[in-house]
Amino acid sequence: MGNTAATTLNKKSWTSYIGEYAAFIALVLLVVVISIISPEFRTAGNFLNLLRQATFNGLIAFGMTCVILSDGIDLSVGSTLALSAVICAELIMKGCPAILAMLVALVAGTLLGAVSGLLVTKGRLQPFIATLVTMTAYRGLAMIITDGKPISRLADNIASSGNEFAFKLVGKGNFCGIPIPAILLIFALVVFFFVLNKTTFGRKVYATGSNAKCAKLVGVNITKTKIIVYAISGFMSALTGLILISRLDSAQPTLGDGYELDAIAAVALGGTSMSGGRGKITGTIAGVLIIAVLNNGMNLLEVSTYYQDVIKAVVILVAVLSDRKR
Amino acid sequence: MNIEMKGINKAFGSNQVLKNAGFVLKDGEVHALMGENGAGKSTLMKILTGVYTRDAGTVLVDGKEVVYKTPQEAEKAGIVFIYQELNVLFDLTVEENLFMGKEITKKFGICDRKAMRRKAQEVMDKMGVNIPINAVMSDLSVGQQQMVEICKALMVDAKVLIMDEPTAALTQSETEGLFKLIKSLREKGVSIVYISHRMEEIFELCDRITVLRDGTYVGTEYIKDINMDDIVRMMIGREIGERFPKREGVKIGKEMLRVEGLTKEKTFENVSFSVKAGEVLGVSGLMGAGRTEIMQAIFGNLPFESGKVFIEGNEVKIRNARDAIKAGIGFITEDRKTEGLLLEKSISDNISLANLGKISSKSVISGSKEKELANKGITEFRIKCFGPDHECGNLSGGNQQKVVFAKWVYTDPKILILDEPTRGVDIGAKKEIYSVINDLAAKGVAVIMVSSELPEVLGMSDRIMVVREGHITGIIDAAEADQEKVMTLATGGTL
Structure with missing residues (x-):
């Protein structure tokens, strides 16, 4: 085909650079505009607050990015969050040391994610269906364990002070004035960036999503890669669950409802292709921050919640459309 | 219909794809359009049919200047382009594909299936193709899908048919059917533009030939006045020398791969052969004879029921591609676009993926090693590219294939299986690929080359294995082989 070599010459034009950093440019514009309108927004305290709010969606969206890059999707993140949080809370109420209970919850989350991965690979279910199944099942299990009721006053039930400190630290702690959840978010960002860009596993994730047939023929274990990716997503959901129950000091089976949608929105805003193979974790963090800034800013500006959703939808639509033009 | 294209210019961004290109198509002729990949053949045709707009130049149809804004407009005027890439809806039936967008309807837009079925059958019969019209496209072979594409073009009353590499995926008999059809269309006054890399076809089929080089018109000749070397010279602007470079200083060594009694029900049966170090084993046969399946089975990508595989004398169990690579086998598949490359990824990414072990330590990739390898x-x-970051989807066919070769060669395979290694590759790049194959053999790699191009098999192999309907019908020394012997074995005759 004669024309294909031709199109490459304009490959690195300025428009493609804008495309590459569209999410960041949008983020900066948003911050500037809201800062001008709302003096409250531009305080240091609010920025820390905003960062903490971004943590929940951010951690989940990182896992979601990996899943989507591998040409999958994980609808079960919210339910996985709830189920592992409830497991942790139940263990604490039964007298299990909090640190151990939290570790068990993280392992549980990882395994719950791996189950989705198994359904996708060994069960040959489409990711959407597979995680729709686990999403429904996990939510149900969380309800069964708690009998549908919240488990409250967790910290009071922790016997040793060391364990109590650890439990509170995760959600409420500070280090040099920075909330621990925000530190976790930044740490996770660094780890995900490294894994996706600098390790062989990262390459396999991209290759799987880009062209699984081709990747398989050069020896990439597609099944293993996909299972790990869903397990990572499960782990991140569980971690988010722990931060949430630490902050709330209670665990409800309805936790994390609808979180999958915010996470997917953040990934899409960040320019990751929904059919896998293309995307960046830095895009995702920009997407997460855009959503957080919008939420925070609109609350400060006292925009009615009904309008908030519509405005969010418009922002997502515009961002994704402008990304497609590249 | 007479078409005259003159002084056509076209640029994509800063890249001038066509400069002063053109050609003249006469009523009722088969006109070959040739040139290396990237010479601008498809672009020129896409300008004619309104896929692209021209920057300069004139297009005269029957003496009147025209500009078709869309392919639909061109189609209405009777100019139909059959693309190289299949343009079919895989989940629909043959009939639904044939009438997509031009369904015959009764009152209130209800489809008249009876009339459509009748007309579809008519066209299929006229073409001599035997494909059930209610078959679902995805159940058909690639060759059959291609035939449906061609039938689809004939549903419209085409006065000019443009075919871009129509035989790339057709079997021998399907090709013959197509040629018969093209000839009968010519008699009816239909003009045909025939784009192909296969010289043999050009000489069998075409009346005149126009050559493009680097987007520029080189010349038009009557086929009967020129020979293959003339065409090649026009295409590349220099002598190419031997079509198949000689392999020098190659010592055929010990046996590297032996296959015994490989069997998969309904696909291949009792397949036994061996390849030695430094040897090129050509594998010939008709499309669908099971050649590709045998190779996929050896590589662990297709499970089989019985049979043994030995590498350097030791039996190996290969259950997947990973096992095969560990055992020292490399596999360049026939379908570069869906199996060979990550098209949206860079050259560097593609080479790296097959060589992750080489460029990393403890699973962490070394950026400098990666760059070095690319x-x-x-x-x-x-x-030919802008650098390691050049996206593979934007490379020409020949250069894409070179990337595939690079990624496999750096895995240091002992045995390299090539399935149609030069399909869709222009003459210049073909020769470079032949040289690569020779170099590999010289280094002691055992090469298995599956190819549907007989001259290539005859020119490149030490021995030729012929497969017919899943059976090996003969393994002959290249020195004793000729086109006729191979075709006899491939079609079920005996020597």
Whole structure:
């Protein structure tokens, strides 16, 4: 085909650079505009607050990015969050040391994610269906364990002070004035960036999503890669669950409802292709921050919640459309 | 219909794809359009049919200047383009595909299936193709899908048919059917533009030939006045020398791969052969004879029921591609676009993926080693590109194939299986690929080359294995082989 070599010459034009950093440019514009309108927004305290709010969606969206890059999707993140949080809370109420209970919850989350991965690979279910199944099942299990009721006053039930400190630290702690959840978010960002860009596993994730047939023929274990990716997503959901129950000091089976949608929105805003193979974790963090800034800013500006959703939808639509033009 | 294209210019961004290109198509002729990949053949045709707009130049149809804004407009005027890439809806039936967008309807837009079925059958019969019209496209072979594409073009009353590599995926008999059809269309006054890399076809089928080089018109000749070397000279602007470079200083060594009694029900049966170090084993046969399946089975990508595989004398159990690579087998598949490359990824990414072990330690990738390997591939295989970050989807067919070769060669395979290694590759790049194959053999790699192009098999192999309907019908020394012997074995005759 004669024309294909031709199109490459304009490959690195300025428009493609804008495309590459569209999410960041949008983020900066948003911050500037809201800062001008709302003096409250531009305080240091609010920025820390905003960062903490971004943590929940951010951690989940990182896992979601990996899943989507591998040409999958994980609808079960919210339910996985709830189920592992409830497991942790139940263990604490039964007298299990909090640190151990939290570790068990993280392992549980990882395994719950791996189950989705198994359904996708060994069960040959489409990711959407597979995680729709686990999403429904996990939510149900969380309800069964708690009998549908919240488990409250967790910290009071922790016997040793060391364990109590650890439990509170995760959600409420500070280090040099920075909330621990925000530190976790930044740490996770660094780890995900490294894994996706600098390790062989990262390459396999991209290759799987880009062209699984081709990747398989050069020896990439597609099944293993996909299972790990869903397990990572499960782990991140569980971690988010722990931060949430630490902050709330209670665990409800309805936790994390609808979180999958915010996470997917953040990934899409960040320019990751929904059919896998293309995307960046830095895009995702920009997407997460855009959503957080919008939420925070609109609350400060006292925009009615009904309008908030519509405005969010418009922002997502515009961002994704402008990304497609590249 | 007479078409005259003159002084056509076209640029994509800063890249001038066509400069002063053109050609003249006469009523009722088969006109070959040739040139290396990237010479601008498809672009010129896409300008004619309104896929692209021209920057300069004139297009005269029957003496009147025209500009078709869309392919639909061109189609209405009777100019139909059959693209190289299949343009079919895989989940629909043959009939639904044939009438997509031009369904015959009764009152209130209700489809008249009876009339459509009748007309579809008519066209299929006229073409001599035997494909059930209610079959679902995805159940058909690629060759059959291609035939449906051609039938689809004939549903419209085409006065000019443009075919871009129509035989690339057709079997021998399907090709013959197509040629018969093209000839009968010519008699009816239909003009045909025939784009192909296969010289043999051009000489069998075409009346005149126009050659493009680097987007520029080179010349038009009557086929009967020129020979193959003339065409090649026009295409590349220089002598190409031997079509198949000689392999020098190759010692055929010990046996590297032996296959015994490989069997998969309904696909292949009792397949036994061996390849030695430094040897090129050509594998010939008709499309669908089971050649590709045998190779996929050896590589662990297709499970089989019985049979043994030995590498350097030791039996190996290969259950997947990973096992095969560990055992020292490399596999360049026939379908570069869906199996060979990550098209949306860079050259560097593609070479790296097959060589992750080489460029990393403890699973962490070394950026410098990765760059080094990619640059080595670009230089050694003379890949025409902007650098390691060049996206593979934007490379020409020949250069894409070089990337595939690079990625496999750096895995240091002992045995390399090539399935149609030069399909869709222009003459210049073909020769470079032949040289690569020779170099590999010289290094002691055992090469298995599956190819549907007989001259290539005859020119490149030490021995030729012929497969027919899943059975090996003969393995002959290249010195004793000729086109006729191979075709006899491939079609079920005996020597």
